[in-house]
Amino acid sequence: MAPPKRKHARNQACVIPGGFTVLSLQFSPDSSARHSVFVKEHKVRAEKSSGRPLDRTLFVLDIPPYCSEAVVKDLFSQFGSVRSVELKDHPGSSEEPGPRLSRLFRPAEKQGFKVGYVVFESPSSIAAAKSHPCDDPLVVSTQLRPVRTGVQKWIQQYIESFIPTDKLQQIVDAFMQDYDKRKEEEEERQKQEAEKQQEDEEGWVKVTRGHKGAKARPHSEAADQRTLQREKRKKRRKELLNFYTWQHRNTQKEHIAELRKKFEEDKQRIALMRAQRKFKPY
Structure with missing residues (x-):
C-alpha cells in the first residue's frame, strides 16, 4: 500500500x-x-x-x-x-x-x-x-x-582578530624568509642565463630565449667599446658624405652661373643683330 x-x-x-x-x-x-x-x-x-x-x-x-x-x-x-x-x-x-x-x-x-x-x-x-x-x-x-x-x-x-605579537612576528618572519629564498633563486637563474649568453672568441653572442618577464642581460665592457667604435665610424662616414654633398652643390651653382652668363651673351647678340636688321629667325 x-x-x-x-x-x-x-x-x-x-x-x-x-x-x-x-x-x-x-x-x-x-x-x-x-x-x-x-x-x-x-x-x-x-x-x-x-x-x-x-x-x-x-x-x-x-x-x-x-x-x-x-x-x-x-x-x-x-x-x-x-x-x-x-x-x-x-x-x-x-x-x-x-x-x-x-x-x-x-x-x-x-x-x-x-x-x-x-x-x-x-x-x-x-x-x-x-x-x-x-x-x-x-x-x-x-x-x-x-x-x-x-x-x-x-x-x-x-x-x-587580535593576534599575539610573537605569533605575528613568526608569520612575518616566515613570509620574509620565503620571499628571500624566491629572490635568491631568481637571481641565480638570471646569472646562469647571463653566463650562457657570454661572447665567444669572434665576438658573437648566443642569445637564448628566457621566460616571460626576464630582464635583458647586462652589457660587458668589450661590447660597450665595440658599440662606441661603430658609432664613431658612422659619424665619420656621415661627415664625408656631407663633404661630397657640399662639393656637388658648388658644382651645380657654378654650372647655373655659366648658363646664366651664356644666356646674357645670347641676349646681347640677338639685340645687336636686330639693330643691324640682320635677324632672320626663319
Missing part, C-alpha cells in the same frame, strides 16, 4: 535533473528546519590543477554561510577521509600555485552561500556521498563540534 512504498523510498538517495544528489543539513539535533545542498562528482576535463583529481573530487552547491571549510570537512568526513576542502563564491578553476598568504594579508571574504570542492582520499567516498539518503540529515553543530552563529560568531571573530 501507499505507506510502505513511502517508507521504502525514504531510504533512497534523491537525485534531481543534472545529476545532482540532494543532501539535507540540520543545524542542530533539536532543530526542525533543514537546508538542502546539492552534490555531484567533479568531472571537468579542462581542469589542469592536481588539487582536484577527477575521480576523488565532489562538487557541492548552496553551502550556507555558517559552514566554514573546517565544518564542511567534518560533515563529509563520515563518507571517508577528506584531504582538502575549497570554498569559493562562484564555480571556477582552482587558484594558481604559489605562496599561500596568511589571513592577515588576504581581503575580507564575502558573506553568502558558496560552492565547494571536497577532495577525498578514496574514490569510494564519492559513491558513499551520492548514495546517502535525503531524509537522513547531516548535523552541522553538535556538542563535540559546536558552530557559533549570530552575535556569538561576531564576538568570536573579534577575539580572533
Whole structure:
C-alpha cells in the first residue's frame, strides 16, 4: 500500500535533473528546519590543477554561510577521509600555485552561500556521498563540534582578530624568509642565463630565449667599446658624405652661373643683330 512504498523510498538517495544528489543539513539535533545542498562528482576535463583529481573530487552547491571549510570537512568526513576542502563564491578553476598568504594579508571574504570542492582520499567516498539518503540529515553543530552563529560568531571573530605579537612576528618572519629564498633563486637563474649568453672568441653572442618577464642581460665592457667604435665610424662616414654633398652643390651653382652668363651673351647678340636688321629667325 501507499505507506510502505513511502517508507521504502525514504531510504533512497534523491537525485534531481543534472545529476545532482540532494543532501539535507540540520543545524542542530533539536532543530526542525533543514537546508538542502546539492552534490555531484567533479568531472571537468579542462581542469589542469592536481588539487582536484577527477575521480576523488565532489562538487557541492548552496553551502550556507555558517559552514566554514573546517565544518564542511567534518560533515563529509563520515563518507571517508577528506584531504582538502575549497570554498569559493562562484564555480571556477582552482587558484594558481604559489605562496599561500596568511589571513592577515588576504581581503575580507564575502558573506553568502558558496560552492565547494571536497577532495577525498578514496574514490569510494564519492559513491558513499551520492548514495546517502535525503531524509537522513547531516548535523552541522553538535556538542563535540559546536558552530557559533549570530552575535556569538561576531564576538568570536573579534577575539580572533587580535593576534599575539610573537605569533605575528613568526608569520612575518616566515613570509620574509620565503620571499628571500624566491629572490635568491631568481637571481641565480638570471646569472646562469647571463653566463650562457657570454661572447665567444669572434665576438658573437648566443642569445637564448628566457621566460616571460626576464630582464635583458647586462652589457660587458668589450661590447660597450665595440658599440662606441661603430658609432664613431658612422659619424665619420656621415661627415664625408656631407663633404661630397657640399662639393656637388658648388658644382651645380657654378654650372647655373655659366648658363646664366651664356644666356646674357645670347641676349646681347640677338639685340645687336636686330639693330643691324640682320635677324632672320626663319
